[in-house]
Amino acid sequence: MYADDDRTERYLSVVEVGPDFDALLAGEREFHVHSVFARALNLTDGRTFLTMLPLGRGCGASYATLALAEGEAFFRWDLVPGLEARMLPGKKVRLGPRVMVDFSRAIPWESPLRAIRAVPAVEKEDMQALRQALIDRPVASPFQGVLEGRKPELGAILDRMKACVLLRDGPELERAIAAVLGLGPGLTPSGDDLILGLCMARAVVRTVEGRSRGLWEASVSRQLGNTHALSAFFIERALEGRSHEVVERALACLLACGSAQTKVAVERLLGVGATSGFDIGLGLYLALEWQGRYDWCSRA
Amino acid sequence: MFTRLVVKANTYHDSVVLMSLTREIQRLAGIREAQVGMATDLNKEGVRKIGFSGPEVEGATPNDLVIALVGESEEAVDEAEKLIYLKLESKARAQTAQGETLYNSLAEAPIQEAGIAAISVPGAYAAREARNALKRGLHVFLFSDNVPLEDELALKQLGQREGLLVMGPDCGTAVIGGLGLGFANKVKRGCIGIVAASGTGLQQVLVIIDRLGEGVTEAIGTGGRDLRKEVGGITTLMGLELLERDERTMVKMVISKPPDADVREKVLSLLEQGSKPAVVCFMGEAGGKDTEKVRFAGNLEEAAVMACSLAGGRARQRLYSGEEMEVVAREAVDGEPVTGHLRGLYGGGTLCEETLCILGRAGLEVYSNVAWKPECLLADPEESRAHTCIDMGDDYFTRGRPHPMLEPGLRVPRYLAEAREPDVGILLFDVVLGYGCHPDPAGVMAEAVREAGNIARRGGRKLVQIAVLVGASGDPQSLGQQEKVLRDAGAVVLSSNYAAAELVARILRA
Numbered sequence: 001m002y003a004d005d006d007r008t009e010r011y012l013s014v015v016e017v018g019p020d021f022d023a024l025l026a027g028e029r030e031f032h033v034h035s036v037f038a039r040a041l042n043l044t045d046g047r048t049f050l051t052m053l054p055l056g057r058g059c060g061a062s063y064a065t066l067a068l069a070e071g072e073a074f075f076r077w078d079l080v081p082g083l084e085a086r087m088l089p090g091k092k093v094r095l096g097p098r099v100m101v102d103f104s105r106a107i108p109w110e111s112p113l114r115a116i117r118a119v120p121a122v123e124k125e126d127m128q129a130l131r132q133a134l135i136d137r138p139v140a141s142p143f144q145g146v147l148e149g150r151k152p153e154l155g156a157i158l159d160r161m162k163a164c165v166l167l168r169d170g171p172e173l174e175r176a177i178a179a180v181l182g183l184g185p186g187l188t189p190s191g192d193d194l195i196l197g198l199c200m201a202r203a204v205v206r207t208v209e210g211r212s213r214g215l216w217e218a219s220v221s222r223q224l225g226n227t228h229a230l231s232a233f234f235i236e237r238a239l240e241g242r243s244h245e246v247v248e249r250a251l252a253c254l255l256a257c258g259s260a261q262t263k264v265a266v267e268r269l270l271g272v273g274a275t276s277g278f279d280i281g282l283g284l285y286l287a288l289e290w291q292g293r294y295d296w297c298s299r300a
Numbered sequence: 301m302f303t304r305l306v307v308k309a310n311t312y313h314d315s316v317v318l319m320s321l322t323r324e325i326q327r328l329a330g331i332r333e334a335q336v337g338m339a340t341d342l343n344k345e346g347v348r349k350i351g352f353s354g355p356e357v358e359g360a361t362p363n364d365l366v367i368a369l370v371g372e373s374e375e376a377v378d379e380a381e382k383l384i385y386l387k388l389e390s391k392a393r394a395q396t397a398q399g400e401t402l403y404n405s406l407a408e409a410p411i412q413e414a415g416i417a418a419i420s421v422p423g424a425y426a427a428r429e430a431r432n433a434l435k436r437g438l439h440v441f442l443f444s445d446n447v448p449l450e451d452e453l454a455l456k457q458l459g460q461r462e463g464l465l466v467m468g469p470d471c472g473t474a475v476i477g478g479l480g481l482g483f484a485n486k487v488k489r490g491c492i493g494i495v496a497a498s499g500t501g502l503q504q505v506l507v508i509i510d511r512l513g514e515g516v517t518e519a520i521g522t523g524g525r526d527l528r529k530e531v532g533g534i535t536t537l538m539g540l541e542l543l544e545r546d547e548r549t550m551v552k553m554v555i556s557k558p559p560d561a562d563v564r565e566k567v568l569s570l571l572e573q574g575s576k577p578a579v580v581c582f583m584g585e586a587g588g589k590d591t592e593k594v595r596f597a598g599n600l601e602e603a604a605v606m607a608c609s610l611a612g613g614r615a616r617q618r619l620y621s622g623e624e625m626e627v628v629a630r631e632a633v634d635g636e637p638v639t640g641h642l643r644g645l646y647g648g649g650t651l652c653e654e655t656l657c658i659l660g661r662a663g664l665e666v667y668s669n670v671a672w673k674p675e676c677l678l679a680d681p682e683e684s685r686a687h688t689c690i691d692m693g694d695d696y697f698t699r700g701r702p703h704p705m706l707e708p709g710l711r712v713p714r715y716l717a718e719a720r721e722p723d724v725g726i727l728l729f730d731v732v733l734g735y736g737c738h739p740d741p742a743g744v745m746a747e748a749v750r751e752a753g754n755i756a757r758r759g760g761r762k763l764v765q766i767a768v769l770v771g772a773s774g775d776p777q778s779l780g781q782q783e784k785v786l787r788d789a790g791a792v793v794l795s796s797n798y799a800a801a802e803l804v805a806r807i808l809r810a
Contacts, residue, residue: 055747067708
């Protein structure tokens with residue numbers, strides 16, 4: 001295949017788009033490029049983040065997927081942090097001198113969680129399969145081995161998170177959250193991803209049960225200033241029960257009880273990033289496990 | 301904010317130059333919004349969007365240059381306007397990064413050694429540029445569309461008087477003296493000369509000829525309206541005369557939609573009078589009565605095979621035998637009958653029309669935005685019904701957007717929307733390679749194929765995905781790699797649109 005001509009403009013077609021992109025497309029707020037990766041591009045207006053991913057990487061409320069070939073990378077088109085995202089007529093967005101993103105034919109994204117109307121007890125087989133998949137996954141997460149009892153210090157902190165919610169111990173809960181938040185390298189550290197998984201499961205259960213935010217949610221919110229802005233945004237969205245499609249699909253399959261797609265959805269989640277999928281999956285597992293035993297998601 | 305609107309009447313500049321100038325001005329410090337362009341409807345809409353309105357905007361015509369600026373200070377607006385004039389008024393030649401020389405108009409270009417002018421400006425300006433080229437003794441390859449029919453006729457009559465070919469308007473491809481123009485496949489030189497009134501139809505024929513080991517002398521595009529009564533087949537007839545005189549050409553071919561009856565007669569009569577055997581494919585017609593000189597083909601693949609048989613002096617077989625097609629069909633459905641409908645999404649208009657013809661002959665009613673039968677014409681191109689094939693290269697889909705041969709990703713949202721329909725069982729699409737096309741069209745569509753497969757699996761449905769890969773082994777995208785990418789994603793890949801349509805018919809009738 002011949003290389004993309006350095007001078008050419010790249011016209012990118014959006015396939016699916018989440019509702020959070022309305023703020024950009026309506027021209028209500030000014031967005032600019034926050035960070036550029038080979039296969040991901042983040043925009044921000046200083047408060048919220050919008051992420052563009054290639055088709056096949058999944059969508060979400062704050063995500064859009066683009067029709068890109070496997071070898072194409074955002075790096076190649078002179079996209080750098082700080083570039084203004086300029087709205088043009090016809091639902092198009094210009095990013096720098098070489099990239100035009102066309103939203104005009106995009107399909108509105110729908111959450112897989114929209115079908116969840118009640119929270120049944122998650123099937124034992126599904127929980128066992130998730131646990132085994134987490135144990136079998138060779139990742140460099142600081143939480144690897146927690147389920148097998150090989151990380152007693154971290155295991156103790158997670159136990160404190162569980163217990164503090166049940167005992168309504170706010171100060172100790174915040175200390176436990178603070179100990180985990182920011183743990184690990186990268187823009188979304190392992191500790192943040194684990195918290196995100198816990199928040200997602202709680203939010204979905206509580207929404208179905210008609211419950212408002214509780215002690216856990218308030219405690220997490222107060223700690224978000226201690227991590228990266230992008231990661232804090234993802235956790236904030238998780239507190240509302242919104243995340244990337246891969247997370248939502250795995251959770252939807254687990255809650256749909258005995259879904260034939262659960263194994264595929266869990267495998268896909270655990271394959272996200274170097275450690276993110278594992279850490280989020282562990283958060284979902286712990287929240288659902290504690291919910292099954294102690295009504296943890298419904299409490300406090 | 302400081303605003304400025306300038307409309308310069310009857311001032312034409314090339315749209316590519318204006319687009320890059322707009323981008324340059326938009327990046328200037330202190331400039332919030334800028335639009336520099338000819339006052340087409342689309343550009344006027346852009347001007348309105350950045351806050352300009354009134355009689356000056358509304359009264360501007362596509363022959364007028366419009367400059368709209370919004371800046372943070374009057375100085376910034378002044379500077380921007382000055383820079384625009386400097387750039388536009390400069391007759392200096394621009395050197396591109398690759399050492400090519402760009403000229404703002406044909407008048408500036410030294411054409412002593414040129415034989416053909418390839419023109420790709422908006423339709424409103426194309427006739428003027430083409431006329432200039434003809435007056436300067438150049439054949440014209442007119443890629444532009446939206447050229448009025450009366451302009452086409454006048455240009456072709458002028459060309460005829462001067463002994464110059466006018467290939468187009470809306471001419472997608474041609475091979476002249478071994479040089480590809482427009483969307484061009486890299487095919488072997490040989491002894492088959494072609495005159496074709498279609499872009500992707502010609503590309504399909506060229507790559508099959510290449511695959512069968514033969515080659516072409518010239519492939520002359522005519523534009524889709526040449527064989528209409530109003531134009532009278534001027535370019536087709538001139539092209540056939542040229543091929544008759546050309547010593548290297550041993551076999552002639554004509555490819556077109558069904559022509560006007562009188563024009564058809566003229567074309568066939570000219571072929572009969574010639575000294576060389578000819579193959580004719582009037583798509584939509586089942587064929588015709590073969591004569592000693594002229595043989596009729598029912599589809600593009602058959603036309604290419606017949607021409608190769610004549611050129612090589614031995615009978616050539618179709619790309620896929622009946623037995624092979626049986627195996628492909630069996631493997632595609634994997635033992636499960638397909639009950640759902642067909643949804644075809646084409647970038648190549650001729651390929652879409654050929655599929656409609658082939659499936660129509662097989663007794664399948666297929667709806668389309670380009671259907672010849674009024675009862676099969678879709679009321680809304682956005683909404684498929686029953687079996688549907690869409691030409692996504694049609695003006696409806698490409699207004700303000702690139703053609704899907706340039707940006708295949710534009711088809712992907714529709715492709716996945718179709719995949720989600722529970723009553724859809726077959727998805728069909730084309731991938732066209734060659735110079736001028738997207739650098740990795742199969743790579744883009746492969747991701748869609750993979751995702752559509754996931755959608756079908758989640759829904760517990762059978763979904764057959766068929767790709768028509770139109771490419772030659774010499775094309776820059778690497779034919780073998782493109783095929784592999786599509787197959788790995790889960791598509792059935794065929795090199796002939798006829799074979800793909802036949803496969804669809806077999807699956808649906810099973």
